[in-house]
């Protein structure tokens with residue numbers, strides 16, 4: 404738990420990150436994600452509760468922890484005046500077995516700006532260099548607070564590939580993001596946080612299934628929508644869109660799909676298109692955290 408004045412930023416959040424996995428914290432602005440990450444990094448002291456990171460207390464054992472974790476620092480960290488590659492080499496010098504800085508610069512598309520000073524890099528380049536610095540020491544656990552915020556699509560894919568590769572190498576990663584596709588693409592486990600609490604947790608597939616009221620859309624010219632509604636089991640709704648598409652909502656099972664195609668076949672109506680869509684992670688997220696924009 405962590406409060407700032409009368410504001411409770413983190414309120415009884417229980418997180419477990421198994422070794423070698425990626426845990427993504429998703430949540431609206433002000434949900435408490437950064438505060439949580441800073442508590443795990445040892446930058447912020449919790450008011451109550453117990454935190455163990457790699458078996459260590461992030462505050463009391465900070466010196467021991469620091470050599471084993473990777474943290475993305477803002478503003479160039481300790482070397483804001485250094486050139487890009489020099490800065491990465493300085494960070495690598497802290498590790499007994501660092502990654503090859505040239506390889507890392509290349510993997511993050513930074514080779515061309517190797518000789519440019521940190522302050523002269525673009526925002527996206529600075530962001531990628533901070534990521535490189537967090538990773539170069541081959542940490543066991545990496546904290547990435549919105550690692551792709553502000554990056555263009557190409558750079559984002561590079562970062563995703565690098566994160567996937569780290570995971571394959573056994574690195575554990577705690578990630579915060581606002582990008583639902585990023586969480587869906589990368590995370591083994593997602594925790595949706597709102598007002599400092601976990602409101603849902605699970606694999607991306609679990610979260611989408613938890614709220615699994617599916618939809619089936621199909622086009623069948625001439626079909627009587629009301630007659631179909633009466634043929635469907637209770638709990639299903641059938642409606643006809645202005646474009647002539649039939650929309651069925653409810654738990655879309657293979658039996659329901661078969662019932663609908665049978666219903667059409669019995670009336671000699673040919674279905675010209677049929678599509679089953681499950682809820683997206685975005686639907687689940689917005690349902691759980693509300694649709695209004697937070698301050």
Ligand SMILES: Nc1ncnc2c1ncn2[C@@H]1O[C@H](COP(=O)(O)OP(=O)(O)OP(=O)(O)O)[C@@H](O)[C@H]1O
Pocket residue numbers: 407410411412430431432433434435436437438439
């Ligand atoms: N140092 C601080 N002093 C006062 N209030 C703070 C401080 N740090 C965070 N807060 C408050 O705690 C709450 C949680 O903030 P936090 O930065 O952890 O949210 P977040 O989920 O990371 O948000 P965002 O997605 O906008 O980055 C917010 O209401 C914020 O205003």
